[in-house]
Amino acid sequence: MAGVLDSVNQRTQLVGANRLELLLFKLSGRQRFGINVFKVREVLQCPPLTAMPKLNPFVRGIAHIRGQTISVIDLSMATGGKMIDDLDKRFIIISEYNRSIQGFLVDSVERIININWDSVMPPPQGSGRKSYLTAVTEVDKELIEILDVEKILHEISPINTDVSEAVTKDLDVTNVRDKIIFIADDSSVARNQVNKALTVLGLKIEMAKNGQEALERLKEIAAETGNVTDQVGVLVSDIEMPEMDGYTLTAEIKSTPELKDLHVILHTSLSGIFNQAMVKKVGADDFIAKFHPDELASAVKKWLGLEEH
Structure with a gap:
């Protein structure tokens, strides 16, 4: 022991x-x-x-x-x-x-x-x-x-999923109205939390239960137009997921021509300097520790091009 x-x-x-x-x-x-x-x-x-x-x-x-x-x-x-x-x-x-x-x-x-x-x-x-x-x-x-x-x-202690008015003030999604926010997370509670937080942005949301399911669906979407970003604006992915984790999912996306332009935000309850190094290694665009609705919504806005980088 x-x-x-x-x-x-x-x-x-x-x-x-x-x-x-x-x-x-x-x-x-x-x-x-x-x-x-x-x-x-x-x-x-x-x-x-x-x-x-x-x-x-x-x-x-x-x-x-x-x-x-x-x-x-x-x-x-x-x-x-x-x-x-x-x-x-x-x-x-x-x-x-x-x-x-x-x-x-x-x-x-x-x-x-x-x-x-x-x-x-x-x-x-x-x-x-x-x-x-x-x-x-x-x-x-x-x-x-x-x-x-x-x-x-x-x-035991429910998390607040409300996004503050400061994040949504003067929000104009006209240029991305037809884009999908894609969520990958194996926890039903976490998926619902992310969904509720991002619904205020007014875009369509699609969800997958793990990295393998997300990758297959993203490839399906890409096959329709030739590039996944024609329909998907940003991917918010957990790291810990069965069948395929978020690191592997990101690496697969960034090495696949029809997927590589998709912005990936890794959103996880894992923390520490190690994860920051892995984010860079696999090519993710951002890393947000769970769960702060304003930080998550702001990051999604950023990678959708709704505010300056």
């Missing part, structure tokens, strides 16, 4: 084509779950938690870690399972999503696996609207479930 805990930070430096590393953990049963190592700051044995009034029922308390006050979310309860007990024997995964730090209380933490994104599949059809899965993969003939953490966090 110590080896796993000690190596998390170093291994977040993974660089690879369409690859990721998952930290495997368990909640209240035998099922194994995975979280992208890029999202993980550290893993600790659960420290003493301070109960606070009016906290969401899934927030077990507040932990004071390295000078920070961090909310600790019972990941089992948040996904419809039973409360995790014996906290002094459990672990918390400290992670960063959407510009905030939180701790996820889990039963146990196991090992880190290195896999290809193309071996990560969308959740099975019919899993239902209440499913908290964003993807699944198979390791050693065992199904690993990857949770839709953005959905969990949204249910």
Whole structure:
């Protein structure tokens, strides 16, 4: 266990084509779950938690870690399972999503696996609207479930998707009225957040659930006219997606003649200098950390040519 805990930070430096590393953990049963190592700051044995009034029922308390006050979310309860007990024997995964730090209380933490994104599949059809899965993969003939953490966090503390009037003031989309804003994100919650934020721009919006689906659809659109930009104004893509991640999607777009002129904004809850380097490496036009509706809408305006670069 110590080896796993000690190596998390170093291994977040993974660089690879369409690859990721998952930290495997368990909640209240035998099922194994995975979280992208890029999202993980550290893993600790659960420290003493301070109960606070009016906290969401899934927030077990507040932990004071390295000078920070961090909310600790019972990941089992948040996904419809039973409360995790014996906290002094459990672990918390400290992670960063959407510009905030939180701790996820889990039963146990196991090992880190290195896999290809193309071996990560969308959740099975019919899993239902209440499913908290964003993807699944198979390791050693065992199904690993990857949770839709953005959905969990949204249910605990909903994100504001309203764009301020300052961003839309005097907006004139006449020259791009027929353009599509294309969104690629595997999280249904994230797709809806982006959709709501960008609807105020008054353009058509089309969405895909992963990079492979987005690439195929963009090629279909390009086949109609010879260049995808005749119909699509800008692509807003997540990075973490099953089958094909956002980095690979961007690299494919920029290396395909009929797609290469499309402006790509990578929009992700991943953060850090590493991602800025990868953005340049794959040729993305912009990088926006989730989720700030004004920043996202302003970036889309910029790459649509609605304001000066």
